[in-house]
Amino acid sequence: MLRIKNLNAYYGDVQVLYDVNVEVNDGEIVTILGSNGAGKTSLMKTICGIETRRKGVIEFNGENLINLPAHKLITRGITLTPEGRHLFPELTVRENLLLGAYAINKKINDTYEKVLEMFPRLKERLSQFAGTMSGGEQQMCAIGRALMSNPTFLMLDEPSLGLAPNIVEQVFDIIKKINKENGITVMVVEQNANIALQTADRAYALENGEIKMSGDAKDMLRSPDIQKLYLGL
Amino acid sequence: MTVFLQSLINGIISGSYYAVLGIGLTVTWGVLKMINVAHGDFYMLGAYLFYTFSRIAGLPVVPSIIMGVLGVFLVGMLLQRGIIAHALGREAFGNSPFIITLAIGIMLENIAQIIWGENNRGVPYFNETVFEFGGLTMAAQRLIVAAIAFATLIAVMILIKKTRFGWAISATAQDRFSATLMGINTNRIYMVTFGLAVALAAVAGCILAPIYGINPWMGGSVQLKSFVVCIVGGLGSVGGSIVAGILLGIVESFSTQFFGSGWQNVIAYSLVLVMFWVRPEGIFGKKH
Known part of the structure; x- marks a missing residue:
């Protein structure tokens, strides 16, 4: 589905990604691990075409997206829930969700109902300003908003950030459910390697802007290097 | 009592177009995160275009206003896309929109001077009637100004x-x-928002032209008033600008009534100082 080949990215003159190669197949959950500053968020933003200057190939269902403006990405079926969630704080939950379908011209009532069914908490808070909700609810709203465009490929950047452990588990359960029941391919960037590896099918480890390791998530979970670097064992 | 009522009505009328002017500036700040110091010059351009369509081309008032506002909308979008957008994208150019709009303002004033000359131009009142009602006097022109201003405010809110x-x-x-x-x-949102913001200034320029006359430098005082409205209302807050605009109009009107017109601006700008002191984020602003 997604094939990233020799991707290089720069902030001004500073290079942040070096010849990154990542592949995501239809129906998979792939996770990108990495410590702080490894380039995980830069990778996400570069795939979207935001902030960085980029070189290489980003092939999605056969189309090279390298010259696609960022706001067109959603029309190809790709959405990102960014690090820190980036909801529109002074719009209501309902408006946030509807903006998720801004680029979609088709009728969205069914999708809207489905999203509310998946996140009953949001249904109770439709007319509340998104910025006034708790972190967990905001993450649900961010994921719900991303689903409003009926994506085939969902990227999540640090969905566990700042959430209590039991909420983190809920979030990852939802990610699994989205993947299994809705058939959406998922790429998730995480610092919490433990839960990410338990959820994912395959994993990549990103350090200093380079892919250092990749493989089956279950194998990675047992790899001594990964355990030492990311699991604190 | 009559004096009080007359001042209040005058204040609300001035306040309505202050609000229209202030909203344009505050939206520019809220969306593009920049200050447009040429806002008053787009007000001037609107008035001149209106003058050109109605007095020189001889069109009726309403189409002239519409074309004047539309013209400024297009000029604003063109300048945003052609000049300002390039500065906004560069981090090292932190204050450049300020300098660039300053330059745009000077340019517009000089172009106006070349095209229309430096003499005052006038357009007749839309309606010459003067209403008298229980000791209150009110020119129909001022009521038309208030009606158009309030209609514009409602349209913007919708x-x-x-x-x-939206x-x-x-x-x-x-x-x-x-x-x-x-x-x-x-x-695209940046471009259209900038165009709409300066078009609001043009609306005010068109409807006030019959009252205040038209010259290349008419935007200066309007620019300052718009700043006052933005700051008092809270930068970026549309609702705040409406409240602050009307408040400014009323404060000015009463200060003229009781202290003489020489004190009008002193009182208006004191309002800003008091605001900075008591509530620097403005009436509806957010604390940062």
């Missing part, structure tokens, strides 16, 4: 709160990155 495009503007203002992810072309 656009922002109720339309898809949501896109709010989203872009609150989080440009996220708005892009939603598929909103934020460059």
Whole structure:
């Protein structure tokens, strides 16, 4: 589905990604691990075409997206829930969700109902300003908003950030459910390697802007290097 | 009592167009995160275009206003896309929109001077009637000004709160990155928002031209008043600008009544100083 080949990215003159190669197949959950500053968020933003200057190939269902403006990405079926969630704080939950379908011209009532069914908490808070909700609810709203465009490929950047452990588990359960029941391919960037590896099918480890390791998530979970670097064992 | 009522009505009328002017500036700040110091010059340009369509081309008043406002809308979008957008994208150019709009303002004033000359130009009142009612006098022109100003304010509120495009503007203002992810072309939102903001200044320019006359430098005082409205209302707050605009109009009107017109501006700008002191974020502003 997604094939990233020799991707290089720069902030001004500073290079942040070096010849990154990542592949995501239809129906998979792939996770990108990495410590702080490894380039995980830069990778996400570069795939979207935001902030960085980029070189290489980003092939999605056969189309090279390298010259696609960022706001067109959603029309190809790709959405990102960014690090820190980036909801529109002074719009209501309902408006946030509807903006998720801004680029979609088709009728969205069914999708809207489905999203509310998946996140009953949001249904109770439709007319509340998104910025006034708790972190967990905001993450649900961010994921719900991303689903409003009926994506085939969902990227999540640090969905566990700042959430209590039991909420983190809920979030990852939802990610699994989205993947299994809705058939959406998922790429998730995480610092919490433990839960990410338990959820994912395959994993990549990103350090200093380079892919250092990749493989089956279950194998990675047992790899001594990964355990030492990311699991604190 | 009559004096009080007359001052109040005069204040609300001036306040209505202060609000229209202030909203333009505050929206520019809220969405594009820049200060437009040429706002008053777009007000001037609107008045001149109106003058050209109605006095020189001989069109009726309403189409002349519409074409004048539309003309400024297009000029604003063109300048945003052609000049300002390039500065906004560069981090090292932190204050450049300020300098660039200053230059645009000077340019517009000089172009106006070349095209229309430096003499005052006038357009007749839309309606010469003067109403008298229980000791109150009111020129129909001023009522027309207030009616158009309030209609414009309502239209702006509906656009922002109720339309898809308005949501896109709010989203872009609150989080440009996220708005892009939603598929909103934020460059286009920037361009259209700037055009709409200066078109609001042009609305005020057209409807006030019969009262204040037209010259290339008429934008200066309007620019300052717009700043006052923005700061008192809270930068970026549309509702705040409406309240602050009307408040400014009333304060000015009463100060003219009781202290003489020489004190009008002193009182208006004191309002800003008091605001900075008591509530620096403005009436409806957010604390940062």
